[in-house]
Amino acid sequence: MQADFWHQRWQAGEIGFHKHEYNAHMTRFIDLLGIEQGDHVLVPLCGKSLDMIWLRDNMFHVTGIEISPIAVADFFSENNIEYEINEHQWGQAFQSDGITILCADFFDISSADLPHIDGIYDRASLIALPETMRPAYARHLSGLIPDTIRSLLITLDYPQQEMDGPPFAVTESEVNQLFGEQFIIEPIYSEDCLANEPRFQAKGLTRLDERVFLLTKNLP
Numbered sequence: 001m002q003a004d005f006w007h008q009r010w011q012a013g014e015i016g017f018h019k020h021e022y023n024a025h026m027t028r029f030i031d032l033l034g035i036e037q038g039d040h041v042l043v044p045l046c047g048k049s050l051d052m053i054w055l056r057d058n059m060f061h062v063t064g065i066e067i068s069p070i071a072v073a074d075f076f077s078e079n080n081i082e083y084e085i086n087e088h089q090w091g092q093a094f095q096s097d098g099i100t101i102l103c104a105d106f107f108d109i110s111s112a113d114l115p116h117i118d119g120i121y122d123r124a125s126l127i128a129l130p131e132t133m134r135p136a137y138a139r140h141l142s143g144l145i146p147d148t149i150r151s152l153l154i155t156l157d158y159p160q161q162e163m164d165g166p167p168f169a170v171t172e173s174e175v176n177q178l179f180g181e182q183f184i185i186e187p188i189y190s191e192d193c194l195a196n197e198p199r200f201q202a203k204g205l206t207r208l209d210e211r212v213f214l215l216t217k218n219l220p
């Protein structure tokens, strides 16, 4: 999706993806990342997700990447977190104690712009991107992290012909195609969550599978 699309969504407050509680899959499966207190978690395409608060409160350092300045400013103000802004060629870094959000296009960020990353929490990023952008996303994400690092990836899958995205449907086989060369992929959860999603029922979906994968980069 082009940047303008997301800027307009945030401007109009059309952010149905934003949740007001912590993600239950994250809290349940985060230990699978094999990270420890003080370790650094990357949250790509982070929006203003409260999951970053949970991660910080559980003693991880968080770096989010988000293109919308509205999302980033809202995150800090709504959570009463003081921050300072540092200017960079790719955008601005909003820095606080334990959470830094790089307000930038994900594709403009390189590993040199990040601290050493120990794990990735990746909810609703792939499904935010159209099919043509997803291979570049997977390649770029892989380039941002060292070998052996794990990612907790949360996606949605539904009959794509029933609704225009975003969120786009991402099948398990596409996850394998996108990440299979550089990651070991373990599907760890899948459930049809349509019964709990009235806004997607209203759009006529007949199935909405939420899936969680554990990806491990280049294990020997």
Ligand SMILES: C[S@@+](CC[C@H](N)C(=O)[O-])C[C@H]1O[C@@H](n2cnc3c(N)ncnc32)[C@H](O)[C@@H]1O
Binding pocket: 001, 003, 006, 007, 017, 018, 019, 044, 045, 046, 047, 048, 049, 065, 066, 067, 068, 071, 104, 105, 106, 107, 123, 124, 125, 127, 128
């Ligand atoms: C579906 S939302 C998910 C947000 C968050 N992960 C969550 O769980 O609430 C996708 C987010 O990605 C952001 N985004 C889209 N394209 C981006 C890009 N190229 N670089 C950085 N952020 C991007 C959008 O502004 C939006 O906040």
